[in-house]
Amino acid sequence: MTQPILVTGGAGYIGSHTVLELLKAGHPVTVLDNLSNANPEALARVQELAGREVAFCRADVRDRAALDGLFRAQPIHAVIHFAGLKAVGESTGQPLRYYQNNVAGTLTLLEAMEAAGCRNLVFSSSATVYGDPAALPITEDMPLSATNPYGQSKLIIEDICRDLAKADPRWHLALLRYFNPVGAHPSGRIGEDPLGTPNNLMPYLLQVASGRRPHLSIFGRDYPTPDGTGIRDYIHVMDLARGHLAALKALPELPGATAINLGTGRGCSVLELVAAMEVATGFPIPRQFAPRRPGDIASCYADCGSAERLLDWRATQDQGDMCRDAWSWQRLNPDGYRSQLTKGML
Ligand code: NAD
Ligand code: UFG
Numbered sequence: 642m643t644q645p646i647l648v649t650g651g652a653g654y655i656g657s658h659t660v661l662e663l664l665k666a667g668h669p670v671t672v673l674d675n676l677s678n679a680n681p682e683a684l685a686r687v688q689e690l691a692g693r694e695v696a697f698c699r700a701d702v703r704d705r706a707a708l709d710g711l712f713r714a715q716p717i718h719a720v721i722h723f724a725g726l727k728a729v730g731e732s733t734g735q736p737l738r739y740y741q742n743n744v745a746g747t748l749t750l751l752e753a754m755e756a757a758g759c760r761n762l763v764f765s766s767s768a769t770v771y772g773d774p775a776a777l778p779i780t781e782d783m784p785l786s787a788t789n790p791y792g793q794s795k796l797i798i799e800d801i802c803r804d805l806a807k808a809d810p811r812w813h814l815a816l817l818r819y820f821n822p823v824g825a826h827p828s829g830r831i832g833e834d835p836l837g838t839p840n841n842l843m844p845y846l847l848q849v850a851s852g853r854r855p856h857l858s859i860f861g862r863d864y865p866t867p868d869g870t871g872i873r874d875y876i877h878v879m880d881l882a883r884g885h886l887a888a889l890k891a892l893p894e895l896p897g898a899t900a901i902n903l904g905t906g907r908g909c910s911v912l913e914l915v916a917a918m919e920v921a922t923g924f925p926i927p928r929q930f931a932p933r934r935p936g937d938i939a940s941c942y943a944d945c946g947s948a949e950r951l952l953d954w955r956a957t958q959d960q961g962d963m964c965r966d967a968w969s970w971q972r973l974n975p976d977g978y979r980s981q982l983t984k985g986m987l
Contacts, residue, residue: 644718904943
């Protein structure tokens with residue numbers, strides 16, 4: 642399996658780990674990224690880890706001419722589409738920016754793919770499309786809803802993909818609904834590098850563990866969960882990266898646009914994740930209870946049966962692995978990719 646793959650948003654968190662796995666599997670990889678939320682150092686390190694080169698195009702996914710140029714340069718077998726804005730809170734304040742970037746970006750990409758005759762797409766969707774889930778674990782056929790423009794942009798894109806598949810059976814589209822990606826490559830060379838104050842639990846926890854922030858605020862201790870804190874399905878980013886390779890492989894057999902959950906199938910509370918991080922670091926993590934965060938749900942975890950059946954994939958790493966690898970990344974790169982630069986990229 643060595644077909645050329647185009648990866649949009651491939652310099653970002655999940656993209657960089659996936660590009661590494663693609664390179665290791667022998668695929669020629671082209672990354673298109675506008676670097677709006679990424680550091681090119683990530684790709685320099687991916688190349689170093691893989692011992693192979695990535696073709697990089699700094700461009701916006703809404704730049705049709707840039708996309709046409711990439712499709713003309715070589716026959717692209719499939720596109721993995723990570724490029725998008727992802728901050729839920731920000732999307733509420735800037736809905737037009739989110740719809741423009743995420744929805745218009747995907748439309749431009751799909752049009753360019755259609756024109757080039759490349760009809761294989763793996764798309765980054767999200768468990769956010771389930772809104773407040775009606776039951777647990779979450780299966781792909783449960784009702785979909787959105788509570789913010791970010792989630793709505795994912796739903797609209799999924800609908801566009803479903804319509805496209807109905808209109809033309811030559812399209813194969815995997816809509817991968819990620820649960821909560823965390824962790825880093827075990828080398829500690831690549832990982833998540835959020836700008837500013839992190840909104841998500843794991844990056845915040847890492848900054849507390851490294852002494853950059855005084856304590857973790859745990860949002861809510863009165864949820865209807867065994868320890869009262871929110872439950873999520875954290876998935877190791879390397880498992881997630883492998884999930885994309887499995888989706889690429891299965892794509893020809895997938896009918897039309899197929900939604901598939903990528904999670905571990907196991908719920909983990911905030912307190913459980915804090916405890917796992919304490920084991921990984923070897924010291925206590927200062928924490929305080931705080932009110933619930935508006936818009937948060939109590940519990941969210943995946944039924945991963947479809948991924949096992951359709952992709953022959955399952956997550957293999959647990960919270961201990963996630964915290965160990967996230968902590969090595971944090972320790973080795975206290976300022977993320979700004980800590981030290983590798984020569985030779987860009
Ligand atoms: P990220 O921000 O690290 O990566 C996204 C990449 O896309 C960045 O490198 C950014 O520079 C690039 N990008 C954004 N808009 C672009 C545009 N218009 N043109 C070109 N490049 C553009 O985010 P991530 O965590 O790696 O997420 C990747 C995808 O997965 C996103 O679509 C996100 O919505 C989705 N997702 C993420 C999570 C999560 O918790 N991280 C959960 C569910 C779904
Ligand atoms: N939490 C804290 N303290 C913090 C941050 C988070 O207690 O400082 C708690 C939250 O209340 C929640 C859990 O930790 O119970 C996880 O919160 P995250 O912000 O890490 O993740 P969410 O599940 O809220 O949201 C994430 C992404 C969304 C995506 C969703 C489903 O941010 O974009 O997963 O994939 F839609």
